[in-house]
Structures are given as structure tokens and as C-alpha cells.
Amino acid sequence: MRRIVIWLASTITNKTSSAAAPSSASSPTSTAASNPTASPSTKITTYQGSVAQTRWGPVQVQITVRSGKITKVLILQQPNGNRRDAEINDQALPILINETVSAQSAEIDMVSGATVTSEGYLQSLQAALDEAGR
């Protein structure tokens, strides 16, 4: 499933660019977007991809674009036959703080870092979080 998710990401990238500049698309997958249903007032558009055959089985996705940004990915068909909503964040790509996250939205649940020893724990960010949760 991991590889499928990565594959999905590259396919969606193609769809985004095809929506923006359809005439420049040359990759076969970039022509897959079809039946866009646009609502001009909210600028929400959904695109349904064609069914792609992968080594894990057939995959089909639908993406929702709002104001030029992908806001939702719906997996219409995946190898085990289930429909499953998957929000884009399931790709779990670290968001660099100085790029897109304001200090306010840096609210976090846990801290990942170089191994914290028990001796160094009290000075760590994780200790502050653990303490705040008591």
C-alpha cells in the first residue's frame, strides 16, 4: 500500500498540472482527468481519474481542488476493492515550519528528535508536552 500511495502522489501531481495547463500535457496519465464539475462561486472542482492498472491491481482516484489546491483525495477503486476516503495528509510529508506553518498552528502531540536519554528528558520539548497533558 505504501508504494501505491507514492504512486498516487505522482499521478495527482499530473492531474493538477493538466487542470492548470491541459494543452502542454504529454504524459498519458495527465490526460486521465475527465468530467470536471466546477462550481464558479466556490471554485471547487472534482476530477475523476481513469482506472490505472498497477502491479497491485486497478486503482482509480478522484481529487477535489479548491482555489487551485488539492483538498481531498477519494480512492474510488483500490486493489482490495474497498472504497476509502484518504485525506491528503496521509502521505505524511513533514511540513517545514518556516514555509507554511505559523507558530500558532505548530501545536503538536509528540516530538521526534535525536534520542532523548532519561538524563536529558526534563529539558526536552517532549517533557513539556507530557507535563502539559497531566
Next chain:
Amino acid sequence: MSSTVLPRRADGRIERRVEHVMGMPISLALRGRHAATVAGDEAWQAVITQLRRVDEIFSTYRTDSIVNRLDRGELSVEECPPEVAEVLALGDEAERISGGAFSIKLPTDDGRRRLDPSGVVKGWATQRASQTLAALDDTDFCLSAGGDMVCHTADPSRTAWRIGIEHPLDPHTLIAVLPIRSGAVATSGTAHRGAHLVDPRTGREPKGVASVTVIASSLTWADIDATTAYVHGRDAAKWLQTRPIRSALVVWADGTTTRLPQDPISSDID
């Protein structure tokens, strides 16, 4: 920036626990049905019991640990608990995949190699212990062993966990935030321990890299891959591209960063 770190105001109460095992803090965040039930607490106790047993077997700090007796030739692998063979096999596989950049046989000053499976044990043991928590129905958890963690969300429609990734050059701030529902996050670096990660082939510290964070489906391999990439120094990102990981963040010694895969989509939602 980013010096403000707040525990988030999440949907639903997050229960937290901390215990110290294997010389490091084990932190748990629990939310959902069993966040504050007896079953939830029993699962946490089972995690700690299991990690303590792992420490008794694998600690290189305890003279009488199984792994030290094995290293001294006082025991054979067959005489050890079955976990030992499992961990040794993982270590061998990691050494093979890494071309020797990862090894559980570390060079010593006197020229011999000492058995130290710590680089495998932490991730492997935490992943294994987390199964007890994953068995709690309708309950989400994030189990961290000294900064490497297993995250689980029982219902994919619920909010992702948000993991702050520590800035290796300024460990009291964050360099990134990682939204993740289910999966493992491991970071290797030397921010808290001084230089303790060396290339087993040369005995030298890697150059050019400050920390490597790997996101993968299992903490066993996320941890091994983060360590190995770190040891690869300036080739950390290049080496990670050969691995079946979900994503990664490399922070270089000069504070610049590389993300893998390289920004496939805009991610400023949620």
C-alpha cells in the same frame, strides 16, 4: 522562529503517560474510547513490562544481560531467548542492505568488534510493544521511545496526530510538523548525546548531516533507515531514495533541508 510549542487543543481528551525504560523516556499519548479506561491502562502497563524484559535481554549497560553474555561467549544464540535470534537476523539484514554503514557489531578501541544491537532493538521493541495498544478498539495512540514513535489512528476519518520534528541545531525549537495518522517516525542525530553515531566501517563520525527523520510503515525499519542514512553523511538523501520509505526529512549541518519525496503536492491544508 517556531519557538512556541503548544500542546494542541485536539478533538477529544488526550491522556498521557511517561515511564523510563532502557535509559530513555517512553511517552504515550492516548485518545478515543480507551484513553482513560482500565483496559487502556493495562495495555500501557503491558507495553512497559515488555520493554523492561527487552532491556534485561539486550542492554549493553548491564554486565549480566543476555546480549553481553552472548558477546563474551558464555551463551550460544540457541541458548538465548528467541528474540535474540530475531534481532540478530534484523541486524544482519540491515548491515547487508546498508553496505556495512549499519552494523550491530561496533568497532572498539582494541580493534575487536563488540556486539551492540541497540540500533535495532529500540525500534523493533517499540513496534512490537505497540501491538498491545493497537488491540484497543476505537482508540488512537502515539507511543514514543526517546523520540522515535509508532502512531495509530483507529478511524481514518479522525484528525491526524501532529508530530513536531525537533530542530537538530536548536533542540528547543521545531523545524517541521508532520501530520500522520498511522505509521512510524524515527529521527537520528546527535543533538542530545553528543557524537555517538559513527560509521562502523571507519569508526568516524559522519559529516555534513545534522539529523535524518524517516516516516515508514514500521518503526523497526524507520529507525534502522534513519540511522543508516545519517551514517551516510552527505549521501543521506541519496541513500534514502533506495529505500521503501513513505517520506523523509534530512537536515544538513548548515541548517538547510531536503524532503523526500520532493514536494509532490501542495500540503498546506488541514
